[in-house]
Amino acid sequence: MKKNLNAEIVAVGTELLLGQIANTNAQWISETLASIGIDVHHHVVVGDNLRRVEEQFRISGNRADIIIVTGGLGPTDDDLTREAFQQITGMEIIEHEPAMKKIEAFFQKQNTVMTPNNRKQARVFAGSDVIENQTGMASGMSLSYADKMWFFLPGVPREMKQMMADSVVPHLQHISGQETVIKSTMLRFAGIGESTLEHELQDIIRHQMNPTIAPLAQNKGVGIRLTAKAATNEEAAELIGRKKKEIIDRVGRHYYGADDQTLEEKVLALLKQANKSIGAAESLTGGMFTDKLIAVPGASDVCPGGIVCYDTKVKENVLQIPQNIIHQYGTISKECAAAMAENTSSLLDTDIGISFTGVAGPDSVEGYEAGTVYIALHHKSGNLARKFSFSGDRQAIRKRAVRKGFELLFDLLN
């Protein structure tokens, strides 16, 4: 079997270094290469500067087997990719006739005069394989130099993607001998921190081989990415399946789904299974919980609506929270949260009521500092009301409160 090839993606363009756009080309190419078993070791962005592009090409050519260059093939003076590579290789640059005809035809079709600098877009390295641009003008190229494979693609995402699909991917699949496919899956967890999760799985992670195991903390909560290499998709899937089982046997209580599954979707599914409906009373979260639930298609089966009771008057007049509770305990209390959960479920006629009350900040309220949040659950199999302290700014606190609400529901229904 052939050696495992690694790739580097070099984007040429000052606009990236000015922060005008993000390098989403590199992300897309990386995803594509991973799917055909090619490891990406570096992304680089370099500006439209001949010397720096040249130096970067030297570095990339020394450390990678495959170098995919995006950008710098356009008509303007600051498109320097060809010139920089020529500095290193001395390769001759010629005009590609079919490409030139296409460019001329384009301008005729537009009834506009072709400015001379457009000829540049038909210029290619002698002896390179020219990759036709189906949607734009600049031709792509693939060539081999000093035992390294070089691909030159336009920076325009649409044109780059078309050339990747038509030419680069098939080419790489062919030469990389496809002994290996890479399959990757993300296991998602709720109600457990990254460090605890990693601690629980320490030995499994320490002895990882294939699949590799990478714990990640994301906004979506904690996840573990399993990435397997194998000869076939089936084999890779089996490797992942076995490791997944091993992990879930340990921490399955906190596992809620794989890949793009969200906790809201999981909770919604569990509610449907249990044939239970839910309604929320939201103070500081201001409707975010209900919004996240209703964002999921099919929410109408389990969530008829919710009450946003940010102001005490609404807690009293709409949710009918007894005044004595508010006066005795305040609106930021276990007691108020519990009453909010109970009353919203009766007002909305749902099986489960959930409530959020607390301080989003920046200012403290009723003597409680920002981040103090009570969450209560009301349902016939018993009630729950807990106090939390969340950190971060106003929005982070509100998001964490909502996330925690879904985690409590997940625990309840799971």
Added chain:
Amino acid sequence: MKKNLNAEIVAVGTELLLGQIANTNAQWISETLASIGIDVHHHVVVGDNLRRVEEQFRISGNRADIIIVTGGLGPTDDDLTREAFQQITGMEIIEHEPAMKKIEAFFQKQNTVMTPNNRKQARVFAGSDVIENQTGMASGMSLSYADKMWFFLPGVPREMKQMMADSVVPHLQHISGQETVIKSTMLRFAGIGESTLEHELQDIIRHQMNPTIAPLAQNKGVGIRLTAKAATNEEAAELIGRKKKEIIDRVGRHYYGADDQTLEEKVLALLKQANKSIGAAESLTGGMFTDKLIAVPGASDVCPGGIVCYDTKVKENVLQIPQNIIHQYGTISKECAAAMAENTSSLLDTDIGISFTGVAGPDSVEGYEAGTVYIALHHKSGNLARKFSFSGDRQAIRKRAVRKGFELLFDLLN
């Protein structure tokens, strides 16, 4: 005058090389550095691999004056940024006591056990300036090595941005006595399309010099980016101020704010000025409108709450929408929207009521296809109920409906 410093941004993280996320940190940092006159010459992404991170640090240290490293400071075994830099420099790594105390306090606050690997996040280079993490746990560092400035920041965007603002930017502004500053501002508009805006300003855009004028269509609506170059901040600010006035004289009716000002913030400010309160009745938007309003600090002055009436029963029982309206016109109708807006304002005792009813999709409802949305406003100076058809998936339709609601309020209050 000091020499013009150049910077390189190195992101450490295999998730970037797998294409799981785009390197938006590099974009944001680049924009920030440009604004203080520091040129960025390279972005690099390298995976969680000790040898490769170490090699990249050597390359970056050789070519850049300022190296900003993001990521690899977390608690897990594959967070290797400190270790890689130590390989090169031999610098001692010590535990930063204040940071450690903060981490311990965090776990106490959460009532969860701190696993040992969390200590790692308090480890810093002896002699470095520790940058406090206001929203997370891993400390940042700035240090000087071999005449180069190194900054180590977490990969979590929120934490990275806070450290850039609190420490890195002031530090760099101080040491780079930059003689040209680039100042950029984004003018934001509501209720006008990109092409119309461009048409209205055609001559101004055609004759742009300094500042440059770039119209942009974003999720946040239509914007115009003005970018001025000058010797001093004051000069740049004046150039921008003059051009801004010229633009607003033309299309000021649609202008709602600059830079990070959101339409929700503007609407909230206008409500406060007018001393008016608002409450929403939300069907398909499921609380998103109220959530966006309450996300803004100070919302309590104008928004006591809202009603999410996704299900018809809630429209009838909580909002008291007359059955005959629902039977005669259906819930997706001008009439129902108008009643929802009126009843929510009386139920919540607000000056203004706004309502959203329609089809988020994917399926059509009551014979109306996804994207059909009615939005109504109820207030003493008159009512309004309009039909819209929004395109996109379920979430896009819901977001566009909410955005439109804020635009209608902006028109009403402006």
